[in-house]
Amino acid sequence: MKKRNSVIKRKTKRSPRGGSWKYLLVTVLCAVLVMAGFFLVAVQHFATVELGIKNSELRSKVEELEAEKRRLLLARETALSPAELARTAKRLGFVERELASPDVPVLAVATKPETGPTMASSEPAVERIVYSKPVADAPRVAERDRKAFDAAKPEQKPRVTVASIEKKSPADVASRSEGRPRRVAESAPKTTLNAAARLK
Amino acid sequence: MAKKNLNAKKKKTAAELRQTAFIRFMIVIAVFVVWFGGVGARLVYLQITQHEPLKEKAVSQRRDVRKSRLPRGTIYDRNGRALAISVSVKTLYADATAIEDIPKASEDIAKALKTKPAELRKVLEEAKELGRKAVPIAKGLDATEVEAIDRALDTPNLRKAGTPKYEGLFWRDSQKRSYPHGPLAAHVIGFSDAEGVGQAGIEQSQNDVLYGAVIRREQERDRLGRVYDEVVTEKAPPGDVVLTIDNSAQYFAETALAQAVRNSGAKAGIAVVIANKTGEVLALANYPTFDPSKLETIGENNLRNSAIQNMYSPGSVFKLITYSAARERNLISPKSHIDLGGGTIEVGSRRFRDSGRYGSVSYSRALAVSSNVGAIRTAMRVGKKDFHQSILNFGFGSATGIELPAETAGVVRPPERWYGDSLASMAIGYEIGVSALQMATAFATIANDGVRIQPHIIKEIRDHDETIVSAAKPAKNRVVSAETARDVREMLREVVVSGTGKKAAPSGYSAAGKTGTAWKFDEKLKRVNSAKYVSSFIGMAPAENPEVTIAVVIDEPRNGGRDGGSVAAPVFKEIADKLLPTLKIEPGNVSLTEDDSGDLIAETVGNGESLEGENEEVVATDASIDEQTEQATHQPEKKKGDKIAAAVPGGKRPEAIPKRPAASAKTKNEASRSN
Numbered sequence: 005m006k007k008r009n010s011v012i013k014r015k016t017k018r019s020p021r022g023g024s025w026k027y028l029l030v031t032v033l034c035a036v037l038v039m040a041g042f043f044l045v046a047v048q049h050f051a052t053v054e055l056g057i058k059n060s061e062l063r064s065k066v067e068e069l070e071a072e073k074r075r076l077l078l079a080r081e082t083a084l085s086p087a088e089l090a091r092t093a094k095r096l097g098f099v100e101r102e103l104a105s106p107d108v109p110v111l112a113v114a115t116k117p118e119t120g121p122t123m124a125s126s127e128p129a130v131e132r133i134v135y136s137k138p139v140a141d142a143p144r145v146a147e148r149d150r151k152a153f154d155a156a157k158p159e160q161k162p163r164v165t166v167a168s169i170e171k172k173s174p175a176d177v178a179s180r181s182e183g184r185p186r187r188v189a190e191s192a193p194k195t196t197l198n199a200a201a202r203l204k
Numbered sequence: 205m206a207k208k209n210l211n212a213k214k215k216k217t218a219a220e221l222r223q224t225a226f227i228r229f230m231i232v233i234a235v236f237v238v239w240f241g242g243v244g245a246r247l248v249y250l251q252i253t254q255h256e257p258l259k260e261k262a263v264s265q266r267r268d269v270r271k272s273r274l275p276r277g278t279i280y281d282r283n284g285r286a287l288a289i290s291v292s293v294k295t296l297y298a299d300a301t302a303i304e305d306i307p308k309a310s311e312d313i314a315k316a317l318k319t320k321p322a323e324l325r326k327v328l329e330e331a332k333e334l335g336r337k338a339v340p341i342a343k344g345l346d347a348t349e350v351e352a353i354d355r356a357l358d359t360p361n362l363r364k365a366g367t368p369k370y371e372g373l374f375w376r377d378s379q380k381r382s383y384p385h386g387p388l389a390a391h392v393i394g395f396s397d398a399e400g401v402g403q404a405g406i407e408q409s410q411n412d413v414l415y416g417a418v419i420r421r422e423q424e425r426d427r428l429g430r431v432y433d434e435v436v437t438e439k440a441p442p443g444d445v446v447l448t449i450d451n452s453a454q455y456f457a458e459t460a461l462a463q464a465v466r467n468s469g470a471k472a473g474i475a476v477v478i479a480n481k482t483g484e485v486l487a488l489a490n491y492p493t494f495d496p497s498k499l500e501t502i503g504e505n506n507l508r509n510s511a512i513q514n515m516y517s518p519g520s521v522f523k524l525i526t527y528s529a530a531r532e533r534n535l536i537s538p539k540s541h542i543d544l545g546g547g548t549i550e551v552g553s554r555r556f557r558d559s560g561r562y563g564s565v566s567y568s569r570a571l572a573v574s575s576n577v578g579a580i581r582t583a584m585r586v587g588k589k590d591f592h593q594s595i596l597n598f599g600f601g602s603a604t605g606i607e608l609p610a611e612t613a614g615v616v617r618p619p620e621r622w623y624g625d626s627l628a629s630m631a632i633g634y635e636i637g638v639s640a641l642q643m644a645t646a647f648a649t650i651a652n653d654g655v656r657i658q659p660h661i662i663k664e665i666r667d668h669d670e671t672i673v674s675a676a677k678p679a680k681n682r683v684v685s686a687e688t689a690r691d692v693r694e695m696l697r698e699v700v701v702s703g704t705g706k707k708a709a710p711s712g713y714s715a716a717g718k719t720g721t722a723w724k725f726d727e728k729l730k731r732v733n734s735a736k737y738v739s740s741f742i743g744m745a746p747a748e749n750p751e752v753t754i755a756v757v758i759d760e761p762r763n764g765g766r767d768g769g770s771v772a773a774p775v776f777k778e779i780a781d782k783l784l785p786t787l788k789i790e791p792g793n794v795s796l797t798e799d800d801s802g803d804l805i806a807e808t809v810g811n812g813e814s815l816e817g818e819n820e821e822v823v824a825t826d827a828s829i830d831e832q833t834e835q836a837t838h839q840p841e842k843k844k845g846d847k848i849a850a851a852v853p854g855g856k857r858p859e860a861i862p863k864r865p866a867a868s869a870k871t872k873n874e875a876s877r878s879n
Binding site for chain 2: 052053054056057059060063067071072074077078085086087
C-alpha cells in the first residue's frame with residue numbers, strides 16, 4: 005500500500021518537470037514559426053519593394069522608348085518631307101524637270117510697251133474699252149470694238165508666242181524672234197536671255 | 205520532531221520563495237503594464253488627436269502625385285505620312301528650398317545650360333525666399349540636350365534617385381507639338397497651343413479626338429526617391445486623324461501657287477485639288493502661309509484659310525453654272541448656235557460687253573471665248589427661278605460641310621431680292637459670293653457625271669491601336685444628268701483647246717476648264733473695284749475621264765497679264781503636270797491640245813457698265829455683298845436688237861423698279877481716288 009502510494013507520488017512529482025519542457029519546446033517552436041513568418045513577410049515585403057522599383061523603372065523605360073519611337077518617327081517624317089527631299093536633291097546636284105509655264109512677269113515686262121490695251125498690260129484690262137462717250141447705237145459700238153480688237157490682235161502675239169517658245173528651248177526663242185517686226189524683236193532678246201538663264 | 209520542524213521550515217521557505225517570486229512577477233507585470241499603458245496612451249493620443257496631420261506627413265514623405273498629359277493624337281495624310289505629331293520633351297525644375305549654396309549652384313547650372321549665372325542666381329534666390337519647390341529653369345529640351353545637361357551636372361557622391369544627380373534639380377515631362385513638313389498644309393492642319401488645345405484647322409475641329417487626356421500617377425517612393433509603388437488612373441489614349449490630303453499633291457500645289465503669287469505680285473492665292481470620284485480634297489493650299497511650328501510667324505495676313513473662309517465674286521468661271529442650267533433644261537447644246545451680235549447687250553440699266561465681235565457661234569465657242577453676251581442670253585432663257593435653283597443645287601449659298609472651322613456659306617440672294625439686271629450679272633459670276641472650295645466642288649460635280657459628292661478632308665479617324673473608329677461617308681446627290689455633264693465637259697474642253705485657257709493645257713494630258721477674271725469687291729468702297737482683280741482657272745484632267753479637279757485663284761495680281769488665262773491657268777498646268785503622273789493617271793487623248801500657237805483670247809472683265817451716267821465711265825457695284833432689302837426684281841425681256849429691258853413676267857412692270865444703291869453711280873476716277 006505504501007509502495008503503491010510512493011509510486012503515485014513519484015509520478016505526480018515528475019509530470020510538472022516533463023510538461024514544462026514540452027511547453028518550452030512548443031513555445032520555442034511557435035516563436036520560431038512566428039519569427040519565420042515575420043522573416044518571410046519581411047522578405048516578401050522587401051522583394052515586393054524591389055519588384056515595384058524594377059517595375060517602375062521598366063515602365064519608365066517603356067515610356068522613354070515610346071517617346072524615342074515618336075522622336076524617330078518625327079525625324080523620319082522631317083527627312084522625307086517633300087521640301088526636305090527637294091533640298092537634298094538640289095544639294096546632290098539634281099535638277100528639277102522644267103514643266104512649268106513661262107515666267108509671267110518677265111514676259112509681261114518685255115512686251116509691255118507693245119501690247120497696248122490687252123490683258124497682258126499693266127493697266128486694268130477693262131480700260132481697253134472706252135466708256136467715256138455715250139453710245140449712239142449698237143452697230144457703232146460693235147464697229148468700234150471690232151477696231152479695238154483688231155488693233156490689239158497683232159500685239160498680243162509676242163506674248164503668246166514667246167510663252168510657247170520658252171517651254172521648248174532658248175534656241176527656238178532666238179530663231180523665232182528674228183522674223184518679227186522690229187519693235188517685237190526689241191523685246192524678244194530680253195525674254196530670250198531670261199529664258200536661257202533660267203534653263204541654264 | 206526535528207523532522208517535523210525541518211519540514212515546516214522547508215514549507216515556510218518554499219512559501220516565502222513563492223511569495224517573493226510572485227512579488228517580482230507582479231513588479232515585472234506592473235512595469236509592462238505601465239510601459240504598454242504609456243505606449244498605448246501615446247498611441248491613442250497620436251491616432252485620435254494627431255491623426256490627420258501625421259497621416260498627411262507620412263503620405264507626403266513617401267507618396268508623390270504627378271499629373272502628365274497623354275501625347276496628343278497624330279494627324280496623317282492619306283499615305284500615312286505624319287503631318288502633326290507630339291513628342292516628349294523635358295523641363296528642368298529646381299527645388300530652391302533644397303539648394304543650400306545658391307551662388308555655386310547658379311554657376312554650375314548656368315555652365316550646363318550655357319546661360320548667364322547672374323540671372324539664374326536672382327531667380328533661385330527669389331524662389332528660396334518664397335519657398336518655391338518647383339522653379340522652371342529650362343523648357344522643351346529634347347533627349348540629347350537632357351543627356352548633355354545630366355552629364356554636366358553629375359555629382360558623384362550624391363545619393364539620389366533619378367537625374368540630374370544634383371541637389372535640388374529634377375526633370376518633368378512635357379510635350380511639344382511638331383509639324384515635320386513645316387508649312388506644308390498649314391491651313392489644313394492648323395496648330396495647337398502650349399496647353400495642347402487646337403487653335404486652327406484640323407487641330408481645332410478635331411480637338412476632341414486628338415486631345416490627350418491628363419493622367420494622374422500616385423507614386424510611393426523610398427528614401428532615395430525610387431518609385432516602388434505606383435497607381436495610375438488610366439484614360440483612353442487619344443485617336444489619330446487620317447486626312448485625304450496627299451502630301452505630294454499639297455507640295456506641288458503650294459510650290460506652284462507660291463511661285464505664281466510672287467511672280468505676279470499678287471496679294472494672295474488659293475489652290476484646291478479634289479478627287480472627282482470620291483470628293484476627297486487632295487490638296488488645299490493658301491499663300492501666304494505660315495509654319496505651325498513657329499507660332500511667332502502667324503499673323504492676320506497668313507492665318508486665314510481663304511479657300512473656305514473667304515468668298516469672292518467668281519467671274520467667268522461661274523458661266524459653268526449658267527450653261528449647265530441651260531443644258532439640263534435642253535435649251536442649248538454644245539453644237540447649237542447663238543448670235544452674240546456686236547458683242548454688247550443691255551439688261552436693265554446695265555450694258556455688258558464681250559472682248560470682241562464673235563457673231564453667230566456655237567455655245568462651245570461662246571464659252572471658249574468667255575462671251576458675256578452668250579452667258580447672259582443663256583441665263584435669260586433659263587429664267588430667274590430656275591437659274592437660282594441651279595445655283596442652289598450646285599451647293600452655293602450653303603457651306604460644303606468640310607471638316608474645317610469657320611467655313612463660309614457664301615452669298616446667294618433669293619430671286620425676290622434681285623435687281624433688274626441681277627440675272628445677267630449672276631450669269632457672268634457677279635452679285636454672288638462663293639468660296640474657292642464651292643467653286644471647285646461645282647466643277648468636280650460636272651467631272652463626276654453630274655453627281656455632287658460632298659467635299660471632305662478627313663478620310664478616317666483611328667483609335668490609338670489603329671482600329672478605324674469612323675470613316676468618311678460623304679453625301680452624294682445628282683445635280684445634273686450625265687449627258688449634261690458630258691456636254692458641259694466638252695464645252696470646257698474647248699476653252700483649253702482654243703479659248704481663253706490655252707495655257708492650262710498640261711503636257712501629255714488633256715484638260716478641260718474655265719478661266720475667270722473678276723473685279724474684286726472692295727470692303728472700303730462697298731462695291732467692286734475695277735482696279736483689283738481676282739483671276740482664276742478651274743479645270744479637270746484628263747478631259748475624257750476627269751480624275752482630279754484643280755482650282756487656282758490668284759488675288760489681286762499686279763504684274764503682267766492679270767486675267768485668269770495668263771495668271772492662274774499656268775499654275776493649273778504646273779500642278780497637273782506634276783500631279784497626274786504621281787497619281788498614276790494614264791495620259792488621255794491629247795490630240796486636241798496641239799492648238800497652242802494661236803493668240804491668247806482676251807477675257808472680258810467686269811460686271812458691265814451702268815447706263816445711268818452716260819458721259820462717265822462707271823464702275824459697277826457688286827450688290828451680292830450688300831445686305832439690302834429691295835423690292836422684287838423683274839424678269840428681263842428681250843427687246844429689239846441687243847437691248848433687254850427690265851420687265852416682270854407677263855409684261856406688267858412693278859410699281860417701283862428696284863434700284864441699285866447710290867454707290868453704284870460712283871465714277872471710276874472716284875474709285876481709283878478712293879484707293
